[in-house]
Amino acid sequence: MARRRLVWLVVAATLVLAPLAGLAMFSASSQRPKTLGVTKGRLAPCPDSPNCVSSQAVHESQRVEPLKFAPAAGESNAGVSPQMIERLAAIVGTFPRATVVRQTDDYLHAEFTSALFRFVDDVEFYFDRDTNQLHVRSASRVGRSDLGANRRRVEAIRAALRKADGPT
Numbered sequence: 804m805a806r807r808r809l810v811w812l813v814v815a816a817t818l819v820l821a822p823l824a825g826l827a828m829f830s831a832s833s834q835r836p837k838t839l840g841v842t843k844g845r846l847a848p849c850p851d852s853p854n855c856v857s858s859q860a861v862h863e864s865q866r867v868e869p870l871k872f873a874p875a876a877g878e879s880n881a882g883v884s885p886q887m888i889e890r891l892a893a894i895v896g897t898f899p900r901a902t903v904v905r906q907t908d909d910y911l912h913a914e915f916t917s918a919l920f921r922f923v924d925d926v927e928f929y930f931d932r933d934t935n936q937l938h939v940r941s942a943s944r945v946g947r948s949d950l951g952a953n954r955r956r957v958e959a960i961r962a963a964l965r966k967a968d969g970p971t
Contacts, residue, residue, distance in 0.1 A: 854949035870961055
């Protein structure tokens with residue numbers, strides 16, 4: 804009889820604690836990192852975990868190529884124009900569960916939320932006017948592995964930009 808009560812107590816505790824643990828993970832993933840943005844022409848470095856890719860990464864396993872861009876018809880070739888930023892924001896907005904959080908003349912930050920567990924990944928773009936490149940960083944807020952999701956996302960954005968006759 805005591806053993807049966809113990810089993811039911813463990814089951815009840817699991818049923819109560821599991822959702823609380825999930826809520827704690829969700830609230831942790833909803834905290835926007837304070838390291839986002841551009842400092843001295845650089846996006847934040849990737850952590851040592853494999854759930855981040857960046858065109859400015861030091862480790863080859865986390866590196867993706869920056870995007871080169873060309874102005875659209877009617878846009879000046881001298882640096883980045885607001886129209887280029889708008890084109891990028893529009894393309895990012897076509898992705899499911901993507902939200903543009905911050906947009907300036909040379910920077911764009913978007914959040915991508917996973918469908919199942921609602922994990923949030925931060926994707927940043929920095930237009931380097933000196934090199935005429937679009938640097939990118941895509942990182943998961945929680946966990947260690949993303950099973951390649953951030954790299955696939957960056958390459959999907961690259962393909963969408965190419966298709967829109969923008970960056971190459």
